[in-house]
Amino acid sequence: MTETRWLTAEQLSAWKKLIAVVELLPGTLESQLQRDSGLSHFEYFTLAMLSEAPDRTLRMTSLAAHTNATLARLSHVVSRLEKRGLVRREACAEDRRATNAVLTPAGWTTVVAAAPGHVGTVRETVIDPLTTADVADLDRIMGRILEVLDPSHVMVGAPTTDD
Amino acid sequence: MTETRWLTAEQLSAWKKLIAVVELLPGTLESQLQRDSGLSHFEYFTLAMLSEAPDRTLRMTSLAAHTNATLARLSHVVSRLEKRGLVRREACAEDRRATNAVLTPAGWTTVVAAAPGHVGTVRETVIDPLTTADVADLDRIMGRILEVLDPSHVMVGAPTTDD
DNA sequence: ACCAAATACTTGACGCTACAACTATTAGGC
DNA sequence: GCCTAATAGTTGTAGCGTCAAGTATTTGGT
Numbered sequence: 001m002t003e004t005r006w007l008t009a010e011q012l013s014a015w016k017k018l019i020a021v022v023e024l025l026p027g028t029l030e031s032q033l034q035r036d037s038g039l040s041h042f043e044y045f046t047l048a049m050l051s052e053a054p055d056r057t058l059r060m061t062s063l064a065a066h067t068n069a070t071l072a073r074l075s076h077v078v079s080r081l082e083k084r085g086l087v088r089r090e091a092c093a094e095d096r097r098a099t100n101a102v103l104t105p106a107g108w109t110t111v112v113a114a115a116p117g118h119v120g121t122v123r124e125t126v127i128d129p130l131t132t133a134d135v136a137d138l139d140r141i142m143g144r145i146l147e148v149l150d151p152s153h154v155m156v157g158a159p160t161t162d163d
Numbered sequence: 164m165t166e167t168r169w170l171t172a173e174q175l176s177a178w179k180k181l182i183a184v185v186e187l188l189p190g191t192l193e194s195q196l197q198r199d200s201g202l203s204h205f206e207y208f209t210l211a212m213l214s215e216a217p218d219r220t221l222r223m224t225s226l227a228a229h230t231n232a233t234l235a236r237l238s239h240v241v242s243r244l245e246k247r248g249l250v251r252r253e254a255c256a257e258d259r260r261a262t263n264a265v266l267t268p269a270g271w272t273t274v275v276a277a278a279p280g281h282v283g284t285v286r287e288t289v290i291d292p293l294t295t296a297d298v299a300d301l302d303r304i305m306g307r308i309l310e311v312l313d314p315s316h317v318m319v320g321a322p323t324t325d326d
Numbered sequence: 327a328c329c330a331a332a333t334a335c336t337t338g339a340c341g342c343t344a345c346a347a348c349t350a351t352t353a354g355g356c
Numbered sequence: 357g358c359c360t361a362a363t364a365g366t367t368g369t370a371g372c373g374t375c376a377a378g379t380a381t382t383t384g385g386t
Contacts, residue, residue, distance in 0.1 A: 004279040011290050014298045016318075017305035018289065022185050023231045024312040040372085061334065068186050073373055075336055080372095097334040097381045116167040126181065127174050129307045135177045137300040142180035144292045149187040203342085224364065236343055238366055243342095260351045260364040 025125065032121045037114035042067065044118060046077060047086060047103060047111040056103035059092065063101055068150075086110055188288065195284045200277035205230065207281065209240060210249060210266060210274040219266035222255065226264055231318050249273055 007015060029041045037044070049066045050056050058066070064074045078101050081087040086107035092098035103111075130138065146153075170178060192204045200207070212229045213219050221229070227237045241264050244250040249270035255261035266274075293301065309318070 004282060005286065006282060007285070007290065010295075010302065011298055014302035014305065015285060015289065017302060017309055020231070020313060020318040021305050021308055022188055024309075024318070025185055028312060042372095059334085068183070070374075071335060072337085072375080076372075079336090092334095095334080095382075099335065119167060119169060122170070122178060123168065125311050126178065126308055127170065129311055130304060132173075134300075134304050134307065135174055137297075138304050139173065139177035139180060141293060141297050141301050141304075142177065142184050144297065145184050145289055146180055146187075148288050148292055149191060150183060205342095222364085233344070234365060235345075235367085239342075242366090255364095258352075258364080262365065 028125055029118070029121060033114060033118060036117045037110065039110070039114060042069070043077060043081060044111070044114055046074070046081070047107055048115075050087065050101060050103040051108060051111050056108065057090070057100050060099045060101060081107070191288055192281070192284060196277060196281060199280045200273065202273070202277060205232070206240060206244060207274070207277055209237070209244070210270055211278075213250065213264060213266040214271060214274050219271065220253070220263050223262050223264060229318065244270070 026041065033039045033041055033044050039047070046063065046067050049063060050058055060071060060074060060078070064071050067074065069077070078087055078089065082089060086104060088102045088104050090100040090102050092100050127135065189204065196202045196204055196207050202210070209226065209230050212226060213221055223234060223237060223241070227234050230237065232240070241250055241252065245252060249267060251265045251267050253263040253265050255263050290298065309316075
């Protein structure tokens with residue numbers, strides 16, 4: 001066991017601010033979405049991923065990867081969304097172990113209605129306080145961190161619009 | 164109601180990466196602390212804040228602010244930490260409505276033992292992948308975002324070491 | 327062709343957090 | 357000095373996520 005390498009003052013400052021953002025940001029997004037659309041951020045994100053998929057359909061495993069959830073968590077969430085009529089489950093023809101999650105028309109309507117308010121919050125809290133250069137820096141830095149947290153790039157791929 | 168201003172490609176890219184980090188980072192920290200020290204990140208953070216306070220003592224309201232928790236949440240957590248002998252509650256002499264949370268010797272030992280492993284994880288996932296310039300950029304950018312999320316700077320102040 | 331291991335989920339139980347309701351104490355208005 | 361409002365904290369409940377266990381199907385070795 002080698003000696004602990006502590007953080008420099010600059011590193012500590014940056015770290016503390018990052019952790020503060022990580023703690024505060026989810027709550028902010030959560031409140032706005034819950035208040036205006038009755039969705040948790042994870043529910044919104046799930047619907048958004050489906051809305052971008054071909055046929056608005058995704059296998060559970062794939063959807064779990066895109067939303068960074070365990071299969072168990074996703075299964076519970078999809079059950080709730082299904083009860084509310086926003087998502088439908090469908091047996092997969094090619095692999096009978098698999099289940100497809102399909103966005104219903106009501107689900108589509110819900111995401112589309114929720115999107116502007118959500119984007120507004122994202123702007124207010126993150127994008128608008130930053131300059132163009134800041135945004136580029138943020139992109140680069142988060143990219144480097146994700147190289148470690150998500151080496152297989154499961155959560156980055158989606159090159160479409162929305163969210 | 165004005166029209167929705169959507170995000171540019173650059174903004175969207177940066178946003179998606181930030182949200183991925185926000186989703187993935189807590190789980191990583193959580194796992195390491197739980198595995199190596201039997202603490203949740205919030206419990207660790209609570210103990211760490213107490214360890215930096217004068218007399219290792221803080222009023223519940225103040226501790227709640229430093230950890231960005233509601234009083235209700237903190238009360239539950241302190242109850243559990245108290246059962247494990249890491250924290251002690253103490254009536255406040257000046258204001259009899261108030262309660263002080265005090266770090267016990269066992270609590271101090273626990274944080275001190277947990278810190279190196281935690282810092283190691285922080286290094287691996289966030290600091291080491293970044294250049295010196297990146298760290299400065301990160302500090303600046305998170306600072307701007309916190310200006311919105313935490314205008315009263317409740318979560319930033321603590322100028323001491325640790326964590 | 328067969329059997330073990332891997333894959334793709336689902337379900338139930340438990341722990342933690344948010345929300346609401348409640349108690350106790352202090353501060354302010356007049 | 358009252359009486360109301362604000363402050364400080366605790367507790368119970370309900371909802372969501374994790375973990376462990378279980379089912380169904382497919383893959384791969386021989």
